[in-house]
Amino acid sequence: MPAIVGSAKLTPRRRLKFDRRGRAPVHLFFPISHPRINLQEAVLRLLPRFVLLAGLCGLLALPCGAQTTSKVSLDTSETLFTVLAAINACGYDQEVTASDPVRLQVRAEVADAITRSPQAAAAHRQVCDFYRDHQQPEASRTLAQYVSLALYLDGPAEFAPNAKEADFPPDAAYVLGLAPLLKPFYAETNLGAIWKKHQREYESFIEGYHQPVSRMLLETDVYLKLQFAGYLGRRFVVYLDPLAAPSQVNARNYGPNYFVVISPAGPPRMEQVRHTYLHYVLDTFTLKRANALVKLQPLLEAVKAAPMDESFKHDVGLLLIESLIRALEARTMVPPEDTPKNKVREVRERKAEDAVREGFVLARYFYSALERFEESPVGIKDAFGDMLHDLPAEDEIKRAREVEFAAQAAPEVVRASRPGEVSMLALAEDRLARGDTATAQQLARQALEIRREDPAHALFVLARAATRDGNMEGARLYFERTLELAREPRLVAWAHIYLGRIFDLQENRDAAVSHYRAALAAGDTTPDTRAAAERGLAQPYEPQAARP
Numbered sequence: 295m296p297a298i299v300g301s302a303k304l305t306p307r308r309r310l311k312f313d314r315r316g317r318a319p320v321h322l323f324f325p326i327s328h329p330r331i332n333l334q335e336a337v338l339r340l341l342p343r344f345v346l347l348a349g350l351c352g353l354l355a356l357p358c359g360a361q362t363t364s365k366v367s368l369d370t371s372e373t374l375f376t377v378l379a380a381i382n383a384c385g386y387d388q389e390v391t392a393s394d395p396v397r398l399q400v401r402a403e404v405a406d407a408i409t410r411s412p413q414a415a416a417a418h419r420q421v422c423d424f425y426r427d428h429q430q431p432e433a434s435r436t437l438a439q440y441v442s443l444a445l446y447l448d449g450p451a452e453f454a455p456n457a458k459e460a461d462f463p464p465d466a467a468y469v470l471g472l473a474p475l476l477k478p479f480y481a482e483t484n485l486g487a488i489w490k491k492h493q494r495e496y497e498s499f500i501e502g503y504h505q506p507v508s509r510m511l512l513e514t515d516v517y518l519k520l521q522f523a524g525y526l527g528r529r530f531v532v533y534l535d536p537l538a539a540p541s542q543v544n545a546r547n548y549g550p551n552y553f554v555v556i557s558p559a560g561p562p563r564m565e566q567v568r569h570t571y572l573h574y575v576l577d578t579f580t581l582k583r584a585n586a587l588v589k590l591q592p593l594l595e596a597v598k599a600a601p602m603d604e605s606f607k608h609d610v611g612l613l614l615i616e617s618l619i620r621a622l623e624a625r626t627m628v629p630p631e632d633t634p635k636n637k638v639r640e641v642r643e644r645k646a647e648d649a650v651r652e653g654f655v656l657a658r659y660f661y662s663a664l665e666r667f668e669e670s671p672v673g674i675k676d677a678f679g680d681m682l683h684d685l686p687a688e689d690e691i692k693r694a695r696e697v698e699f700a701a702q703a704a705p706e707v708v709r710a711s712r713p714g715e716v717s718m719l720a721l722a723e724d725r726l727a728r729g730d731t732a733t734a735q736q737l738a739r740q741a742l743e744i745r746r747e748d749p750a751h752a753l754f755v756l757a758r759a760a761t762r763d764g765n766m767e768g769a770r771l772y773f774e775r776t777l778e779l780a781r782e783p784r785l786v787a788w789a790h791i792y793l794g795r796i797f798d799l800q801e802n803r804d805a806a807v808s809h810y811r812a813a814l815a816a817g818d819t820t821p822d823t824r825a826a827a828e829r830g831l832a833q834p835y836e837p838q839a840a841r842p
Contacts, residue, residue, distance in 0.1 A: 365511070365530065366507065366511060366530045366531075366532065366571075367529070367530070367531045367532070368500045368503050368504065368507060368531075368532050368534065369500070369531055369532070369533055369534075370496045370499075370500065370533065370534060370535065371444065371449075371533050371535070372449055372450055372486075372489050373444050373447050373448070373449050373450065373453065374441070374444040374445075374533055374535050374555065375485075375489055375535055375537065376444075376450060376453070376476055376479075376480055376485055376489075377440050377441075377443060377444040377447070377472070377476065378440070378444075378535055378537035378538055379400055379401075379404055379485060379488070379537060380421050380425075380472070380475075380476060380479055381425055381436070381437075381440055382397070382400070382401050382404070382537055383401065383404050383405065383408065383418060383421070383422070383483075384418075384421055384422035384425040384426070385422070385425065385426075386425075386433065386436065386437065387433075388433035388434070388437065388538075388539035388542070389539035389540055389541060389542075390539075392539075392540050392541075392559060393536055393537075393539070393540055393557060393559050394495075394499075394536035394540075394557070394558060394559045396492055396495045396496075396536045396537075397536045397537050397557075399492070400488060400492065400537060403488050403491075404483055404485070404488065407482075407483040407484055407485075407488075408483060411482055411483075413478075413482045414479075414482035414483045416478075416482075417475070417478040417479040417481075417482045417483070418479065418483070420475050420478070420479075421472070421475050421476075421479050424469075424471055424472055424475060425472075427781035428468060428469050428471075428472075428781060428782070433539070434539070434542055437538055437539065437542055437544070438465060438542075438544055439465035439466065439468055439469050440469060440472070441538070441544040441546075441555050442463055442465045442466035442544075442546065443465075443466045443469050443470065443472060443473070445466070445546060445548065445553055446462055446466050446548075447473055447476075450480055450485075450486060451477055451480055451481060451486070452477060453473050453474075453476040453477055453480070454473070455470065455473060463546075463548075463720075464719060464720050464747075464751075468748060468751075468782060471782070471783065495536075496534070496535075499534040499536070499558040500534060502558065502562065503532065503534065503558070503562055506562040506564050507532065507562075507564070507567065510564050510567060510568050510571070511571070514568060514571060514572070514575075517622075517626060517668075518575065518673065518674040519671070519672070519673035519674060520575065520673060520674060520675070528550040528551060528552075528574070529550070529551040529552065529553075530551075530552045530553075530570070530571060530574045531551070531552070531553050531554070532553075532554045532556065532567060533553065533554065533555045533556070534556055534557075534558045535555065535556075535557060535558075536557050536558055536559065537557070538555065538557040539557060540557045540558075540559035540560060542557065543555070543556055543563050543566040543567075543707065545566060545569070545570040545573075545707045545708040546708070547573060547577070547708050552570055552571075552573065552574045552708070554566065554567055554570050566707050568623075569619065569623070569707045569708065570707060570708050572619045572622065572623075573615070573619065573708045575674075576615050576618060576619065576674075576678075577615055579615065579675070579678050580611040580614060580615060583679075583682060586682050586683070587610050587611055587614065589687040590610045590613075590614065590685075590687055590690075590691075591610055592691045593610055593613060593655060593656075593690070593691055593694055594607055594608065594610055594613070596655065596691060596694035596695045596697075597613065597653045597655060597694060597699075599699055600652065600653025600655075600697075600699045600703070601652060601653065601699060601700055601701060601702045601703040602652050602653035602654065602703045602706070603703075603705070603706045604718040604721065604737070604740070605706075605721070606653060606654070606706075607653075608721055613653075613654065613655075613656070614656060614682075616654050616706075617649070617654040617655065617656035617657045617659075617660055618656070618657075618660045618678075618681075620646070620649035620654045620657045620660075621646055621649070621656075621657040621658075621659075621660035621661040621663075621664055622660070622664060623645070624642050624643070624645035624646040624649065624657070624661055625642060625646075625661060625664050625665070625668075627641070627642055627645055629641045629642070642661075643661070646658055646661040648700070650697060651697065651698070651699055651700040652699070652700055652703035652704070653699060653703060655690065655693070655694040655697060656685070656690060658693075659685060659686075659690055660681065663681045663684070667681075718737050718738075718740060718741045718747055719737070719738065719741050719747050719748070719751050719752060719755060721737050722734045722735075722737035722738045722741070722752075722755045723755065725737065726755060726758060726759055726762070729762070731759040731762045731763055734755055734759050735755075735756055735759045737755075738752045738753075738755040738756045738759070739752075739756070749779055750776050750779040750780035750781070750782070750785055751785065753772050753773075753775045753776040753779065754772075754773075754776045754780070754785055754788075754789060756772045757769045757772030757773040757776060757789070757792065758792070760772055761792065761796075766796055766799065766800070769792070769796060770793065770796050773789045773792050773793045773796070774793070776789045777789050777790070777793075783816045783817035783818040784816075784818040784823060786813075786816040786817075786818070787813040787814075787816035787817075787818040787823045787827065788813070788818075788823065788826075790809040790810070790812040790813035790816065790827075791809070791810065791813045791823070791826050791827055791830060793805075793806075793809040794806040794807070794808075794809035794810045794813070794827075794830045794835065795830065795835040797809065798830070798834040798835040798836075799835065799837065803834060806830065806834065806835070807830075807831060809830075810827045810828075810830035810831045811827075811831070813826070813827040813830075814827045814828070814831075
């Protein structure tokens with residue numbers, strides 16, 4: 295699991311403190327230069343007194359003043375700053391004119407350092423060569439992969455990965471090669487000094503998010519009648535950095551930890567923060583209910599044509615929780631100011647129906663269940679079991695099959711790195727490893743069609759699936775197409791290794807040796823790649839040999 299990035303270099307984190315039952319916030323910790331502020335007083339300014347008293351003391355019916363436990367952190371990260379400064383220096387210009395002025399200042403200071411030092415210019419060239427080779431068709435996807443990488447790196451000045459490469463989410467693994475290039479770039483551009491120079495501005499971003507985050511937490515916990523327990527060892531961190539595009543909010547779920555990366559420009563982006571917080575609270579609810587989810591498995595077949603993210607089509611637990619969250623957001627939405635009071639319910643119901651049409655087919659059921667929940671004294675943790683028990687599976691499956699799905703869906707806010715949740719190609723890899731070549735091929739082809747993931751990786755999956763099916767000619771063509779698009783050294787090397795093996799099987803030793811040599815020259819220094827290529831040079835490949 296990733297640690298909080300750059301924590302050793304950061305100023306003291308601000309943690310929003312709540313009692314163990316999730317009720318009355320106790321206080322905020324500000325930097326040492328600020329007085330401690332009582333959050334109870336702040337909340338009184340945020341919500342009407344009757345909401346505070348009825349919601350916290352009456353609704354939960356629990357004694358006040360229990361032991362506190364950390365729940366949410368607002369923070370900054372020097373590691374994230376370094377990664378974003380590097381890609382900004384290499385052409386990441388998404389919404390630069392709409393960003394906070396700090397972004398332009400940092401870009402100018404980094405550019406000045408590069409022009410003043412040949413060593414800085416050389417480090418810059420290396421970073422930019424890598425950036426260009428790994429650029430995605432959309433700027434938002436380019437940003438997303440580097441945000442994922444930053445969350446898996448330790449702080450300056452080593453920027454070492456804090457997890458095994460096998461545990462990296464696919465988008466972070468794809469750009470892992472940037473990590474060793476960050477050290478010279480950071481040192482030669484004196485990026486540490488630039489970071490320190492702008493600490494005051496970064497502090498002000500955190501101050502600006504204190505009030506809206508505390509209000510969101512309070513309102514959400516009161517609605518859910520949340521008994522705050524079982525969060526020990528889990529983190530929810532909101533990172534603020536102006537070097538990204540203001541419209542982009544990147545949320546991640548890595549194991550028990552949840553992260554949100556926001557560029558602070560304009561009003562606070564609380565809708566996405568709240569969505570992530572709801573996942574933080576609710577995602578674990580299905581962990582011990584595998585048997586109850588079995589009856590809902592046919593829903594996955596019913597939603598295959600839905601426009602939502604592919605991960606929801608392969609994990610009924612994900613589909614269930616996202617449907618609950620969408621229903622909750624519909625029931626608690628604040629309609630536009632000009633909405634007549636007698637139309638509020640209609641607006642909220644329409645939002646729930648929109649969620650159904652995107653593929654979250656249980657949102658309609660949970661919308662009704664939440665209406666009953668609001669009238670009950672039971673908290674969400676206990677009420678969820680009853681909701682799941684009372685869910686009429688056969689009726690909901692039948693209704694799901696009759697849904698006319700929308701043409702497109704809003705992108706999912708939270709990206710996860712749990713098995714089966716990360717991406718379409720991760721799902722394809724999983725199916726291929728299980729021997730299900732047909733599904734692996736289907737997912738890889740879909741990835742190529744919608745152009746949301748690395749096409750070279752998709753072709754690589756198709757090539758390996760073809761070898762599993764004994765289609766050597768088809769595999770050869772897919773591996774050759776992989777080499778036309780691939781830039782990542784490991785992918786290039788293994789495409790050459792597989793081609794070398796195919797030519798060995800066809801008794802074309804000269805062509806095989808050429809590919810094994812190309813694999814060694816691809817730039818992938820991992821031991822398994824080198825061993826496979828050297829083994830191929832030493833003797834022709836035989837089918838019965840153990841594959842790495």
